[in-house]
């Protein structure tokens with residue numbers, strides 16, 4: 001089956017490469033000529049473990065190709081996926097659907113053979129109806145269906161998630177839509193991956209409900225961590241203690257500096273806007289968004305406290321270890337590190353940072369932060385070290401060397417990577433999250 005993937009970012013490129021690996025013929029399309037040129041040269045525009053190899057083998061096998069030309073790329077495709085960005089709209093937080101509707105218009109204008117148009121981008125309830133209207137308006141007269149197929153992959157583990165998903169959600173209101181999607185996911189069907197067929201609107205809402213629920217879980221444990229610090233309890237024990245209950249589950253119960261990334265912040269906001277539009281408030285999600293926003297900057301204050309408070313912080317140096325919102329990605333979108341660095345810079349602190357993959361994208365977002373070549377270069381002369389992202393590279397730092405080269409052995413561990421007793425034994429002043 002021929003598949004066109006419009007948008008070759010984190011989701012489009014991973015999905016396209018995986019579909020090709022399933023045996024489909026896939027054309028990945030993007031309007032960014034630089035991205036397509038890189039891909040044609042075998043250079044990955046993003047960092048995602050295993051992606052370069054997957055792309056290379058499928059290009060070699062003749063199943064995967066790249067173009068900026070939508071009309072050419074979508075010709076004869078049985079399924080045309082829309083995987084473009086849906087960022088927060090400036091000013092009001094609604095999902096900005098400009099890119100999705102642009103693609104719908106172009107696809108509608110170039111439709112020559114029957115096809116299913118699939119929104120893989122995260123889009124608010126009712127977007128499928130609008131895509132259907134826009135495509136129909138172009139008046140090709142060709143049979144088509146619009147389906148919602150939200151994506152649940154996690155950056156950093158995207159290929160595994162795509163090939164072995166917890167579930168695949170397909171929101172289709174027509175036989176054509178269901179039939180083509182069954183064929184698209186046939187290899188996973190054969191592997192008995194759970195496939196949930198729903199209405200298009202339900203599928204659209206499932207994606208937002210899932211992200212809002214996960215953001216709630218993270219925010220809940222973060223507040224428990226704050227309480228643990230006040231009452232002298234250990235949030236890691238509390239997490240384990242509640243996570244062993246199957247009704248709760250152990251995932252997404254690691255306390256930290258607040259959620260970030262390309263999905264949770266914008267999707268929780270967009271859900272609030274949808275709820276507002278339909279006069280059906282989602283007060284729990286409202287609280288989650290507020291608490292999380294507050295938390296990121298509060299983490300900056302935690303580092304300032306470790307420097308002896310605002311009155312002592314001016315002119316001091318802090319090393320930030322990790323900038324991306326989580327390990328194994330270069331994605332800097334809404335990373336807590338941005339707010340933390342800003343809070344430090346605002347307090348007159350000099351900040352040096354190191355991240356294994358994120359520094360290039362981080363530079364323009366934190367112009368006052370000095371980017372260093374390795375963790376030890378960032379730590380050299382630092383009055384405090386803040387571990388912000390739990391990359392493996394920071395799990396086994398040479399603590400004797402760190403102590404030697406830092407101006408003071410002060411570690412603020414925002415990911416609870418180290419143990420308080422081992423740090424005390426090494427002579428560090430150590431603060432972490434929720435381990436009172």
Ligand code: NAD
Nearest residue numbers: 007008009010011030031032084085086099121122151155
């Ligand atoms: P991204 O910004 O990495 O990629 C989007 C791509 O679309 C860009 O390369 C852009 O150039 C391209 N594009 C925009 N308009 C286009 C057009 N008219 N024609 C062709 N290409 C166009 O975004 P992403 O992270 O891949 O996210 C895409 C969607 O998937 C979003 O709705 C997001 O919420 C959702 N999603 C993302 C993730 C994730 O982990 N990143 C996970 C699940 C769902």
